Amino acid sequence: MVAPDPRRSIPGVDRLLERPWCRDLIPAHGRNWITGRVRAVLDEMRSGQRPVPDSDDGFAALVRAEVARASAPSLKRVVNATGVVLHTNLGRAPLAAEARRAMTAAAGYGNVEFDLDTGERGSRYDHCVELVREITGADDAVVVNNNAGAVALALTTFAAGRGVAVSHGELVEIGGGFRIPEVVEAAGARLVTVGTTNRTRPADYARAIERGDVAAILKVHRSNFSISGFTEETELAELVELGVAHGVPVIHDLGSGLLMDSAALGLPYEPTPAESIAAGADLVAFSGDKLVGGPQAGVLAGTGKCVARARGHPLCRALRSDKVTLAGLEATLSLYRDPERARERIPALRMIGTPRGRLERRAEAVLAAVGSRGAGLRRALRAEVVATDSLVGGGTFPDARIPSAAISLGAGDEAGEWLARLRAHKPPVVARRRRGRLFLDLRTIAPEEDSVVAAALAALAASVS
Numbered sequence: 344m345v346a347p348d349p350r351r352s353i354p355g356v357d358r359l360l361e362r363p364w365c366r367d368l369i370p371a372h373g374r375n376w377i378t379g380r381v382r383a384v385l386d387e388m389r390s391g392q393r394p395v396p397d398s399d400d401g402f403a404a405l406v407r408a409e410v411a412r413a414s415a416p417s418l419k420r421v422v423n424a425t426g427v428v429l430h431t432n433l434g435r436a437p438l439a440a441e442a443r444r445a446m447t448a449a450a451g452y453g454n455v456e457f458d459l460d461t462g463e464r465g466s467r468y469d470h471c472v473e474l475v476r477e478i479t480g481a482d483d484a485v486v487v488n489n490n491a492g493a494v495a496l497a498l499t500t501f502a503a504g505r506g507v508a509v510s511h512g513e514l515v516e517i518g519g520g521f522r523i524p525e526v527v528e529a530a531g532a533r534l535v536t537v538g539t540t541n542r543t544r545p546a547d548y549a550r551a552i553e554r555g556d557v558a559a560i561l562k563v564h565r566s567n568f569s570i571s572g573f574t575e576e577t578e579l580a581e582l583v584e585l586g587v588a589h590g591v592p593v594i595h596d597l598g599s600g601l602l603m604d605s606a607a608l609g610l611p612y613e614p615t616p617a618e619s620i621a622a623g624a625d626l627v628a629f630s631g632d633k634l635v636g637g638p639q640a641g642v643l644a645g646t647g648k649c650v651a652r653a654r655g656h657p658l659c660r661a662l663r664s665d666k667v668t669l670a671g672l673e674a675t676l677s678l679y680r681d682p683e684r685a686r687e688r689i690p691a692l693r694m695i696g697t698p699r700g701r702l703e704r705r706a707e708a709v710l711a712a713v714g715s716r717g718a719g720l721r722r723a724l725r726a727e728v729v730a731t732d733s734l735v736g737g738g739t740f741p742d743a744r745i746p747s748a749a750i751s752l753g754a755g756d757e758a759g760e761w762l763a764r765l766r767a768h769k770p771p772v773v774a775r776r777r778r779g780r781l782f783l784d785l786r787t788i789a790p791e792e793d794s795v796v797a798a799a800l801a802a803l804a805a806s807v808s
């Protein structure tokens with residue numbers, strides 16, 4: 344005798360919607376939406392994509408799981424165990440507690456464009472300006488959506504329909520679709536390439552300007568690669584001299600915008616916006632969420648005249664920041680009034696500066712916590728604490744390796760599967776893989792997340808042993 348097809352026992356949508364466990368789901372999500380999810384689950388049973396449960400509890404579990412899956416937010420918090428501090432795919436800089444508080448407070452009404460002294464209309468572009476002036480020494484500044492926007496705004500304002508002189512060696516791609524030749528083109532300007540890939544001299548710029556119609560000189564910091572050997576680069580100060588002589592503004596795209604001496608973080612030399620301003624750049628552009636350690640933003644700082652023109656350009660309106668970002672940036676920048684405080688309070692800077700020894704001790708403590716949950720769990724993962732190197736990331740300091748400590752797991756052929764299990768943890772843990780071993784670098788894991796990592800490892804160990 345052939346067993347009856349279990350699909351014949353699938354109840355109708357309406358019958359399931361009457362069940363108390365299903366009715367309980369409705370207030371949080373609405374009747375229509377829950378009906379849609381129940382129908383989708385039942386359709387998948389009818390088409391054989393899902394087994395048919397043999398109890399009401401079985402139906403309840405499936406529908407609840409589907410509702411949880413479909414209603415989960417798209418943007419989820421993750422634990423960054425990659426050791427890449429400014430991981431662009433994981434949201435670049437984690438924000439300081441001060442910035443998070445300011446952003447929460449700004450989420451309601453605020454004096455974004457309102458002058459509380461006079462009761463009159465104020466300007467959104469006033470926020471953060473005083474702080475940028477203090478930190479960089481610039482006369483004025485405008486904050487936009489990101490650094491790509493700041494560079495595009497500068498080029499559009501000063502060179503639309505005209506030429507922009509850029510060294511051949513600086514026609515860079517930053518990643519995520521930011522390529523200097525395309526940005527120049529998108530700004531409606533014409534790229535005038537100067538010099539060669541490895542050597543560009545002041546005379547090369549002078550010749551380009553004398554040949555005609557150069558409206559701006561753009562200098563781009565090589566954030567994410569280095570060139571060595573037979574090279575020569577024109578210094579910013581030399582470009583400024585040329586710019587002054589020919590009446591052409593000099594725009595410096597700095598990218599990361601480190602706001603303190605890189606030596607204080609144990610990193611190689613990196614130019615700061617203050618140095619560019621002191622060298623005479625008319626405009627300096629940098630990101631808010633790279634080494635500044637704040638929210639996604641772009642800062643265009645420089646002379647009063649140049650910033651005023653950029654701020655008055657219609658594109659500026661299209662690139663403007665929202666109130667929550669401005670609040671987070673302001674709170675982050677205000678920490679720089681005391682560089683030592685910035686290094687302690689801004690997570691990206693604190694992470695970069697943490698010595699390996701401290702990370703090693705935390706790694707040992709995490710493994711001890713895993714072991715305490717059951718003998719053999721640590722062994723199942725073939726886990727050990729190893730020395731490794733972290734990266735700054737975010738397209739900055741391409742050559743800098745920061746000595747770090749990681750928990751290494753011997754996954755062998757299962758490496759892909761183990762990574763996936765860590766990603767499926769709540770919250771997801773994103774680790775790094777090298778051949779058959781996984782690495783969880785403690786540098787980018789906040790100390791208060793150590794217990795999450797221990798729980799994720801214990802769950803992984805239990806599932807593989």
Ligand SMILES: *Cc1c(COP(=O)(O)O)cnc(C)c1O
Pocket residue numbers: 489490491492494517521563564565566567596597598599629630631632640641737738
């Ligand atoms: C990162 C970077 C950019 C792009 O900045 P975003 O804030 O990501 O838009 C542009 N130029 C340089 C040199 C960079 O390093």
